[in-house]
Amino acid sequence: MTRDKRTRDGEAFVKTCLVVDDSRVVRKVARRLLEDRDFAVAEAADGMEGLAWCRAMMPDLVLLEASMPLMSGLEFLRRLRLEPGGRAPKVIFCSTEANLDRIREALDAGAAEYIIKPFDGDIVADKLALAGVA
Amino acid sequence: MTPEDHAFMAGVCAERAGLAIDPAKAYLIESRLGPVARREGFGSIAELVEVVRSRPDERLTTACVEAMAPSETRFFRDRAVFEHLWREVVPDLARRRPDGVVRIWSAGCAAGQEIYSLAMLQAESPAPGKVELFASDLSERLLDRARLGVYTSFEVQRGLAARQLVRHFENRDEHFQVAKRVRQDVRWRRVNLLDDLAPMGAFDVVLCRYVLGGLTPAARASVSAKLAGVVAADGVLVLGEDETVAADGFAALADVGGVFRRKGGARAAA
Numbered sequence: 001m002t003r004d005k006r007t008r009d010g011e012a013f014v015k016t017c018l019v020v021d022d023s024r025v026v027r028k029v030a031r032r033l034l035e036d037r038d039f040a041v042a043e044a045a046d047g048m049e050g051l052a053w054c055r056a057m058m059p060d061l062v063l064l065e066a067s068m069p070l071m072s073g074l075e076f077l078r079r080l081r082l083e084p085g086g087r088a089p090k091v092i093f094c095s096t097e098a099n100l101d102r103i104r105e106a107l108d109a110g111a112a113e114y115i116i117k118p119f120d121g122d123i124v125a126d127k128l129a130l131a132g133v134a
Numbered sequence: 135m136t137p138e139d140h141a142f143m144a145g146v147c148a149e150r151a152g153l154a155i156d157p158a159k160a161y162l163i164e165s166r167l168g169p170v171a172r173r174e175g176f177g178s179i180a181e182l183v184e185v186v187r188s189r190p191d192e193r194l195t196t197a198c199v200e201a202m203a204p205s206e207t208r209f210f211r212d213r214a215v216f217e218h219l220w221r222e223v224v225p226d227l228a229r230r231r232p233d234g235v236v237r238i239w240s241a242g243c244a245a246g247q248e249i250y251s252l253a254m255l256q257a258e259s260p261a262p263g264k265v266e267l268f269a270s271d272l273s274e275r276l277l278d279r280a281r282l283g284v285y286t287s288f289e290v291q292r293g294l295a296a297r298q299l300v301r302h303f304e305n306r307d308e309h310f311q312v313a314k315r316v317r318q319d320v321r322w323r324r325v326n327l328l329d330d331l332a333p334m335g336a337f338d339v340v341l342c343r344y345v346l347g348g349l350t351p352a353a354r355a356s357v358s359a360k361l362a363g364v365v366a367a368d369g370v371l372v373l374g375e376d377e378t379v380a381a382d383g384f385a386a387l388a389d390v391g392g393v394f395r396r397k398g399g400a401r402a403a404a
Contacts, residue, residue: 043153058383098305098310100299100305103300105301107296107297107300111296114296115291120288122292123288123292126291126293127296130296
């Protein structure tokens with residue numbers, strides 16, 4: 001994730017996103033969709049790696065899988081908020097978990113939005129707008 | 135299907151419902167009629183079309199026309215329009231009405247996402263007075279879907295905030311169903327917009343969004359006039375963002391696209 005990177009139109013990226021997901025395929029898809037929307041994207045395969053990224057450079061947005069080995073999405077979010085500057089990023093959960101009680105739990109913990117997998121570009125665009133990071 | 139079949143079905147759709155179907159879009163016609171042919175037990179779409187062509191079968195013809203009607207919609211489509219309606223238009227109309235009742239009609243509601251969007255707003259921040267919500271569509275099958283209020287995860291994620299999902303929906307197997315308390319706020323009816331709409335009565339807000347663009351020019355003019363005729367004096371007609379009302383006596387609101395207020399006076403004739 002570098003702030004001097006250019007978009008396909010040659011414009012400077014103005015927003016940064018960290019994708020925290022243990023699936024390489026999901027990270028790749030999310031990166032493509034977010035870069036299409038002018039985000040500079042970094043990837044982390046688990047919560048610990050994600051927190052290390054945030055300590056190095058706090059992103060504007062975190063796209064976060066709820067269910068990961070080592071550290072759950074909820075635990076990542078709790079720890080993120082304790083980091084210096086960690087209250088600033090908008091966090092959008094992104095998970096196959098579609099139980100409304102679990103979704104409510106994520107929102108109550110401070111998630112700005114929630115994406116149910118599988119998703120497409122339209123859904124990502126709508127959720128970014130609803131989270132106020134479009 | 136032959137090109138003649140495509141042209142025949144396009145003609146039937148134009149005559150029955152004013153639908154502008156391009157006969158050259160064979161894939162569209164066949165993808166819509168395929169499920170009807172299977173459901174009705176035909177071996178092919180061509181067989182279905184042959185029966186529609188050769189003998190008067192009102193039910194079958196209606197099923198074909200309904201299948202061809204556009205069904206694309208989403209929750210809070212053009213969210214700014216809904217926010218404006220709920221913050222400005224509906225409270226203003228409620229204050230103007232002696233009984234405080236605001237009647238809203240979603241014409242061409244498809245699977246019901248727009249009228250449910252308003253029902254959710256009503257549940258979240260009730261408008262002053264009383265809001266009555268009506269919705270109609272040409273397709274009985276779509277109306278059945280709308281009444282049931284069951285949507286896929288893709289449908290509930292387009293335009294709908296997660297907070298609204300958890301507040302107004304329930305898990306239903308792999309899908310999501312609008313909660314009964316929201317569903318029961320809406321009244322549904324099958325309406326062909328080419329028919330006389332006067333018996334519907336007057337409405338304070340009529341939404342007919344992204345419907346006119348799918349009609350033939352003649353049907354567009356006719357439906358536009360009929361809809362204008364059921365908008366109450368000082369009421370509002372809401373079209374798609376880039377659509378305009380063909381009838382006289384309406385002024386576009388400057389701050390949101392596709393919203394037109396009737397300029398005082400009595401209702402226009404349908």
